[in-house]
Amino acid sequence: MYQAIVFLPxxxxxxxxxxxxxxxxxxxxxxxxxFLVISAVLSWIVFFTVGFGHGEVxxxxxxxxxxxxxxxxxxxxxxxxxxxxxxxVVNTVSALVHIYSIGYMHHDPNRPRFFAYLSLFTxxxxxxxxxxxxxxxxxxxxxVGLASYLLIGFWYKKPSANxxxxxxxVVNRVGDFGFALGIFGVFVLFGSVNxxxxxANAASFxxxxxxxxxxxxxxxxxxxxxxxxxLTVVCLLLFMGAMGKSAQVPLHTWLPDxxxxxxxxxxxxxxxxxxxxxxFMLARLSPLFELSxxxxxxxxxxxxxxxxxxxxVGLVQNDIKRVIAYSTCSQLGYMxxxxxxxxxxxxxxxxxxxxxxxxxxxxxxGSVIHAVSDEQDMRQMGGLRTxxxxxxxxxxxxTLALTGVGIPATVIGTAGFFSKDAIIxxxxxxHNAVAVFAFVLLVIAxxxxxxxxxxxxxxxxxxEPRASHEIMHHVHESPPVMLVPLYLLAAGALFAGILFHGxxxxxxxxxxxxxxxxxxQDNHILHEIHELPLWVELAPFIAMVIGFxxxxxxxxxxxxxxxxxxxxxxxxxxxxxNKWYFDELYDFLFVRPAKRLGRFxxxxxxxxxxxxxxxxxxxxxxxxxxxxxxKLQTGYLYHYAFAMLIGVAALVTWMMx
Numbered sequence: 334m335y336q337a338i339v340f341l342p343x344x345x346x347x348x349x350x351x352x353x354x355x356x357x358x359x360x361x362x363x364x365x366x367x368f369l370v371i372s373a374v375l376s377w378i379v380f381f382t383v384g385f386g387h388g389e390v391x392x393x394x395x396x397x398x399x400x401x402x403x404x405x406x407x408x409x410x411x412x413x414x415x416x417x418x419x420x421x422v423v424n425t426v427s428a429l430v431h432i433y434s435i436g437y438m439h440h441d442p443n444r445p446r447f448f449a450y451l452s453l454f455t456x457x458x459x460x461x462x463x464x465x466x467x468x469x470x471x472x473x474x475x476x477v478g479l480a481s482y483l484l485i486g487f488w489y490k491k492p493s494a495n496x497x498x499x500x501x502x503v504v505n506r507v508g509d510f511g512f513a514l515g516i517f518g519v520f521v522l523f524g525s526v527n528x529x530x531x532x533a534n535a536a537s538f539x540x541x542x543x544x545x546x547x548x549x550x551x552x553x554x555x556x557x558x559x560x561x562x563x564l565t566v567v568c569l570l571l572f573m574g575a576m577g578k579s580a581q582v583p584l585h586t587w588l589p590d591x592x593x594x595x596x597x598x599x600x601x602x603x604x605x606x607x608x609x610x611x612x613f614m615l616a617r618l619s620p621l622f623e624l625s626x627x628x629x630x631x632x633x634x635x636x637x638x639x640x641x642x643x644x645x646v647g648l649v650q651n652d653i654k655r656v657i658a659y660s661t662c663s664q665l666g667y668m669x670x671x672x673x674x675x676x677x678x679x680x681x682x683x684x685x686x687x688x689x690x691x692x693x694x695x696x697x698x699g700s701v702i703h704a705v706s707d708e709q710d711m712r713q714m715g716g717l718r719t720x721x722x723x724x725x726x727x728x729x730x731x732t733l734a735l736t737g738v739g740i741p742a743t744v745i746g747t748a749g750f751f752s753k754d755a756i757i758x759x760x761x762x763x764h765n766a767v768a769v770f771a772f773v774l775l776v777i778a779x780x781x782x783x784x785x786x787x788x789x790x791x792x793x794x795x796x797e798p799r800a801s802h803e804i805m806h807h808v809h810e811s812p813p814v815m816l817v818p819l820y821l822l823a824a825g826a827l828f829a830g831i832l833f834h835g836x837x838x839x840x841x842x843x844x845x846x847x848x849x850x851x852x853x854q855d856n857h858i859l860h861e862i863h864e865l866p867l868w869v870e871l872a873p874f875i876a877m878v879i880g881f882x883x884x885x886x887x888x889x890x891x892x893x894x895x896x897x898x899x900x901x902x903x904x905x906x907x908x909x910x911n912k913w914y915f916d917e918l919y920d921f922l923f924v925r926p927a928k929r930l931g932r933f934x935x936x937x938x939x940x941x942x943x944x945x946x947x948x949x950x951x952x953x954x955x956x957x958x959x960x961x962x963x964k965l966q967t968g969y970l971y972h973y974a975f976a977m978l979i980g981v982a983a984l985v986t987w988m989m990x
Contacts, residue, residue, distance in 0.1 A: 335393045335410050338375045338420060339459045341368040342427070346452040353445025361445035362435045365452045369428040372455075376420040383417045384836065384845055390529075392465050399468060406526055411465040413849035418681060419462035419613055422688045425825075426605035427455040429818035433696050434597040436815040437703060441595075447487060451601065454480035458606040462613055467516045467526040470614070474512065474578070477607050478505050484602070485594040497590035504587040508577015515570035519621070521551055522563060532620045538564070539624055561625075568621055568628035572635075575611030579665045581639045586915055588662055592654040596699030599654055603661040604692035612668045612684050616677050619850055629673045630766050636669025637760075637771035642913065644781035648788075649899075649909045652709050653698045656789050660735065661691060663778055664753075670771045671756040674763035676858050677850040679755040682837035686748035689825030690734035696819055697728040700811040701793060706804050711789065716798035720808045725794050727819040732790055734826035736783040736881070741874045742867075744831060751830030753779070754873045755838050755862065761869050762861040776872045783880025791888035 345365040353361045393410040400406075410416075431451055438444050457476025464470035478501075486498030520526050523534045539560055549557035553566055575581070580588035588608070592599055602608060615622060615632065622628055643662035650656045664687050671680035702709055704721050718725045730747075737753045739746015757779065760771040798805050810816075836845040838859055887895050899906040911917065944950075965976075 334375055334379065335412060335463075336395070338372045338379070338424065339410060339456070339463055341372045342452045342456040342459065344368060346449050346456060349445050349452065350449035353449060356445070358444040361448050362431075365448040366428070366431040366435065369424065369431045369452070369455065373421075373424040373428040376417070376424040379412075380417045380421045383412060384414045389413075390848055392529075403524060404468075404520070404526065406466045406468040408469060409465040410463040411528060412463070414846050415613075415616060415681065415849040416463055418685060419609075420459070422609070422685055423455060423458050423462065423605050426688050426692045426822075427451070427601060429692065429821060430597045430601045430605075430696070433600075433699070433815050433818040434595075436812045437597055437699055438595065443487075447484075447595070450480060450483045450487065451597070454484060454601060454606055458610070461610055465528055467519060467528070467531075470617075471513065471516060474574070474610060474614075475509065477578070477610060478502065478509065481505075481591070481602055481607050484598040485591050487594055487598065491593065494593040497587075497593035500590050501587040504584055505577045508574045508584050511570045511572075511577075512574025515567050515572075515574065518551060518553075518563070518567035518570060522560075522567060528617070535620045535624060564621065565625040565627045568618075568625045569631060571618060571621075572615065572628065572632055575614055575669075576635065577611075578614075579608050579611030579669070580662050581611070581635050581665065581669060582642055583915065585639065585643070585662055586912075586919065589655050589658045589912070592652065592658055596654065596695060596702060599658070600692045600695035600699070603658065603695060604688045608661060608665055609684050609688070612665065612672065612680060615669070615672045616681055616850060619672075619677050622672075623675070626765075629675070631673075633670050633673025633760075633763075633765050633771050634767045636666045636671075636673055637767070637774040638666070639663070640666030640670065640778040641774040641781075642666075644778040644785070645909055646912050647785040648781055649906060650785075651712055653701065653711050653714075653789060653793060654695070654709055656711075656785055657691070657694050657698060660694075660782065660786070663782060664691070664735075666778070667753060667756045667775060670760050670775060674759055674765045674768060674771070674858065676756065676759035676763070676838075678838050678842050678846060678859065679752065679759050681850070682834070683749075683752035683756055685833070685837065686734070686752040686826075686829050689822050689829055690731045690748060693727060693731040693819060693822035693826050694735065696815070696822065697724055697731055700724040700815055700819065701728070703811055703815070704808050705800060706807060708800065708804065711792040713800050714793045714798075715796045715800070716794075716805070717808065718794040720805075721810050723810055723816055724819070727816075727823050728790060728794070730823045730826055732786045736786050736877050737779065737873055738877065739830075739874075741870050744834070746830060748826050748828070748830035751834040751838075754870075755834075755859075757873050758862040758865055758869060759858050762858050762865060776876050779873050780876035780880045783877040784884045787881050787884035788888055791884060795889060796892060 342365075345368040349356065349361040349365055356364070390411065390413040393412060395408040395410065398406050398408040431448065434447065434451065438447055441447065454477065457473050457480050459473070460476060461470055461473030464473060482498045482502045485501055486494050488494045516526065519531060522538070523531045525531055525534075549563075550560050551558045551563035551566070553563070558566060573584075577584045588603075591602055594602075622632070640663045643659045643666065647656050647659035647663065650659060664683070668680045668683050668687075671677070671683065701714070701717065701721065701724060704717065704724070705714060708714065734747040734749040737747065737749040739750030739754075741754075757772065757775045760768050760775055762768075763771075765771070835841050842859060887898075908914070
């Protein structure tokens with residue numbers, strides 16, 4: 334069963350990737366979507382079997398892989414609660430995206446290639462989440478990067494799509510370099526890359542409190558590091574990889590540009606696959622991170638800052654997909670804060686619920702774009718509520734879940750109400766050095782999230798139509814093949830929190846997670862959040878209400894107000910609209926110097942020196958000599974006779990001397 338879950342998407346990719354043009358678009362769609370539906374159904378079966386069963390962690394061997402010296406990395410599937418949660422997230426969202434794409438990509442001539450890429454993306458993520466060793470995890474990690482490059486640049490005839498794909502690939506190479514160094518460091522410290530061996534050795538790796546550190550165990554950048562510092566350095570290198578994949582500041586700049594791909598790709602990248610890889614990796618390696626409080630503090634700080642930063646940028650974006658993209662970036666910051674304060678269950682719970690409502694919002698925005706003739710600027714929309722009512726209500730449900738609508742101190746609420754509020758409360762209850770800083774920024778980000786989410790709804794669906802009469806005349810509701818996935822995701826966005834909060838973060842968390850998340854059974858944070866002051870529990874709710882009220886005031890009650898506020902705060906508005914000028918800063922610090930260096934090496938190093946003194950120089954001298962020699966070949970007989978006489982005279986002279 335587990336092999337089928339993982340390898341059916343690969344089988345679909347191989348069949349459609351190799352024979353898609355022969356099979357035709359329809360057959361390609363049905364083959365890949367059918368395999369994903371089977372994988373999704375099987376994933377739910379193993380979710381309840383493993384998560385709510387009594388079995389321990391086990392592995393499913395696949396094949397022998399790498400055996401070289403002390404490195405022994407077999408290909409095996411590690412099955413525990415964390416794995417099956419990720420299987421459900423990846424395969425459910427991917428199956429629904431496949432089905433949705435049948436309608437959304439209906440007019441695209443390259444559908445077989447698109448569906449093959451989708452299945453490859455899913456397989457790479459499944460390889461990552463089922464990895465039993467770090468080398469296998471890195472294989473899936475890079476596979477996800479490759480598939481994202483192919484899908485973001487799917488419309489390769491668009492220069493903007495090519496640029497976005499290259500940007501995603503290059504920025505992720507920076508993070509992946511750190512991840513690779515972290516894997517090397519783990520192997521040096523523990524003598525293995527197998528997760529079971531690493532976790533077993535991690536428990537006794539650090540010296541007892543008060544004991545001497547002993548000799549250095551790692552040499553990094555010329556510095557000999559003891560065990561504490563070495564472990565912190567390795568954890569930070571691993572986190573560097575997570576920052577790239579999960580778009581944390583400062584490696585976040587690729588994520589908004591990834592919107593250049595088709596909308597189903599955006600849903601798959603943002604909700605279920607690529608961006609969640611970093612969160613999963615840190616949760617999987619929690620036994621290592623638990624040993625380094627400094628690394629956890631850095632994770633908490635970066636997560637909180639990213640949640641705040643992305644929320645501020647989302648306030649002023651006008652592209653409907655970019656608003657949701659920055660929302661993803663912000664929500665990932667929440668997850669990293671939970672990881673940093675030790676609330677691993679809350680982090681994975683938010684990953685789980687976020688997959689439903691974020692996929693719903695992306696696919697809903699795709700339905701809107703489909704309805705208004707591929708327009709993505711919300712300033713050119715408005716008045717769509719009565720024309721696409723089903724899409725409207727699905728987007729409202731996604732917004733309710735994203736903003737965390739619910740009744741505090743009760744079990745009544747949307748999915749985001751349970752998971753996001755748990756993270757905010759955990760940050761307050763934590764004893765982390767930056768916990769208060771994180772709590773404040775997360776509450777502010779919750780207010781901003783509510784504002785930009787309802788701003789999207791009001792600008793898109795309410796008010797007077799701002800599109801041309803011709804576009805409004807052709808507005809139509811999406812077909813059932815696109816709406817049914819929205820209905821299923823909406824059910825998850827509404828009820829996933831109510832159904833599963835007890836297992837993920839409630840009284841049943843120890844039995845549910847078992848040994849898959851480190852020290853969860855000893856983690857007191859999830860107990861302490863039930864004993865917090867009332868104002869802490871109410872803070873996310875109040876922030877959400879304030880955000881909604883301000884958005885209603887700006888875009889329903891007084892639609893002229895946003896323009897005047899932007900005019901009165903031109904510098905701040907420009908700062909946010911230009912995304913804190915991160916792209917411009919990177920262009921100045923890295924892109925332009927790299928281009929200047931490349932041009933110098935091309936023109937001077939390659940052209941003038943290598944070619945000039947090498948092939949081009951030698952060939953030029955040969956041409957010069959031949960041009961002179963060829964002048965001797967005049968074709969006149971007396972010239973040749975004269976040359977012969979000179980030769981005879983020279984020969985006689987030489988003989989006489």
